[in-house]
Amino acid sequence: MPYGFSFDLTKMSKSFFKELARVAREKNVHRRIGERARSLAEKFRIHELTGLNVSDAITLVEDLVDIHARNLSERKKFLETKRRVLFLPHCARKYMDKRCQAHFDPNGPSYHCNQCSPDCLVNQATELGKTRGYDVYVLAGGSCVPQILKNHSYKGIVGVACSQELKMGGEHIANSELRGQSVPLAKNGCTNTWFSIENLKRTL
Numbered sequence: 001m002p003y004g005f006s007f008d009l010t011k012m013s014k015s016f017f018k019e020l021a022r023v024a025r026e027k028n029v030h031r032r033i034g035e036r037a038r039s040l041a042e043k044f045r046i047h048e049l050t051g052l053n054v055s056d057a058i059t060l061v062e063d064l065v066d067i068h069a070r071n072l073s074e075r076k077k078f079l080e081t082k083r084r085v086l087f088l089p090h091c092a093r094k095y096m097d098k099r100c101q102a103h104f105d106p107n108g109p110s111y112h113c114n115q116c117s118p119d120c121l122v123n124q125a126t127e128l129g130k131t132r133g134y135d136v137y138v139l140a141g142g143s144c145v146p147q148i149l150k151n152h153s154y155k156g157i158v159g160v161a162c163s164q165e166l167k168m169g170g171e172h173i174a175n176s177e178l179r180g181q182s183v184p185l186a187k188n189g190c191t192n193t194w195f196s197i198e199n200l201k202r203t204l
């Protein structure tokens with residue numbers, strides 16, 4: 001969990017995410033977005049609804065805007081890629097203890113879901129990714145990514161992770177031939193994190 005704070009945006013209204021996407025589209029045109037992100041955080045009272053302090057709430061919104069904007073600018077090139085990989089966070093598993101039947105393969109490195117629970121996000125996202133032709137990795141941490149990319153010739157990456165990790169990952173691949181899309185967690189933490197499977201469907 002790279003952020004020094006936890007957040008939960010799962011109760012935010014749809015209008016917040018719509019406005020977030022609109023501000024991200026404007027970023028592609030205007031490039032100066034800090035002020036807009038700040039007013040968005042204030043308008044939707046992110047700090048009150050999440051319990052974050054004002055500064056962390058603004059950071060979170062700025063990062064989300066940044067990710068949306070990068071997704072938009074990379075989308076066309078990403079869709080042209082042929083060999084793609086999907087990275088999922090292990091913290092979105094329904095269970096983080098021995099009830100999870102996933103097998104960890106250190107050579108991947110990846111967890112391999114054994115589908116013990118139909119309502120597990122990682123189970124659903126893994127199936128979705130495979131159906132769409134992706135190689136899927138359920139990662140114990142972002143530090144596994146360079147090793148996987150080194151061992152495979154992927155051209156397109158979809159990452160599900162916390163927004164700060166995604167922002168850093170996007171900057172890392174910006175000057176490479178890889179094309180990425182990101183699905184940010186709406187709830188971070190070490191366990192029971194959450195992302196929108198609908199958002200993932202639209203992204204893949």
Ligand code: SF4
Binds near residue numbers: 100102114121
């Ligand atoms: S569905 Fe898969 S990832 Fe989820 S708890 Fe079960 S084995 Fe683990």
